Amino acid sequence: MPQRPAKRRPIGTVPRNVRPTRKPAPPKPEAPPPKPAPVVHRYEADIAEGLEALAEEEILSLLGSGVTFEERVRKPGILRFSYAGNPFHLTRLKTVQAVYHRAYYPVPRPKALLGDQHFKALLAQIALVRALSPADAYQTFFLSAAGSESSVMQRLKTELGAKIGLAPGAEEGDLLLRLRHPLEGGEGWEMLVRLSPRPLATRNWRVCNREGALNAAVAHAMVALTQPAPDDAFLNLMCGSGTLLIERLLHMPAASVAGYDHDEQAIICARQNVDAAGFSEQISLRVGDCRHLPLPDKSIDALVGDLPFGHLVGSHEHNVELYPELLAEAARVAKPGARCVLITHEVRLMEALMSESAVWDVEQVLRVALGGLYPRLFVLVRK
């Protein structure tokens, strides 16, 4: 069949089924590259037994919603959690003793950690932790593990030391590694690397130490139990080396902060610590007997005291006389509703005194593990 000639289109017209061409659209601005998903790391915090709830509160308030606590393994004295943020934030925790970065290695025996893939992962874990501190903060390392004298562990230590450039430490080194089976059971090994060259409870401000000085993380927890406010008049009975005073100001500012101790040497020591902490202007330190304070009635919002336990400091016989006088004087200077948080091992004596007290209500008693003892934190409220 002969083909029909195609219809000619007049010049300058557009074919019916073709839309007129528009001006080309300007190029779309390039979408920013997607943010990398935050890396979630796992951690474990050592806490003085009895203070887990307070530490959990602090972790949540410092780190916010990026934290997920692991409920599966709840053990006294530890908190396990994952966190997606910068691990540096964890080094600012004040109620924990130490925090560790935790990594799981799916190996049947520690020897397999020497294999290329796992050894590299181990070095990366250590590098992540070391990056949180100045380069010269670490000189030595210590690997704590069951059977740490075995030839495999010795090899692991030698190869690690050579790679990370640190000498093996005699006891807890600057870099502390702990190798163990996972707490939840099952196969494999877990390596914990402490986030700081010293436990977090070892404060830089402590330039003067005294026998009986309070653990700073426990002191911080006591301060938190006073429910601090920035307009507090804060008093530390029997302040010793000043731990509670410094931790109070590390928690938040206060209208006034004062500490009394009848031992002049304690006050000299406290002054050195207070100066090192940078609080010389804010903290008033006085030599004085806490049974007769030069303070007006009802002038104090919050009180704390690390009382003589009767072991290292004082004796039980002396405490039987001292405690009632001290509690009466504390009640005199406290405003109604003021909180008074005391730590003591004289549990029965305190219970007896509180059961007949007309001036103090006991709000809470916490049993805390401390240096092999189980003293109590008494949270009292002035009636």
Ligand SMILES: C[S@@+](CC[C@H](N)C(=O)[O-])C[C@H]1O[C@@H](n2cnc3c(N)ncnc32)[C@H](O)[C@@H]1O
């Ligand atoms: C357990 S220590 C306090 C330690 C302190 N929290 C620290 O971190 O260094 C008890 C302190 O109570 C003091 N003390 C004992 N009886 C006192 C009294 N009647 N008045 C004032 N201080 C007293 C002692 O001198 C001692 O420093």
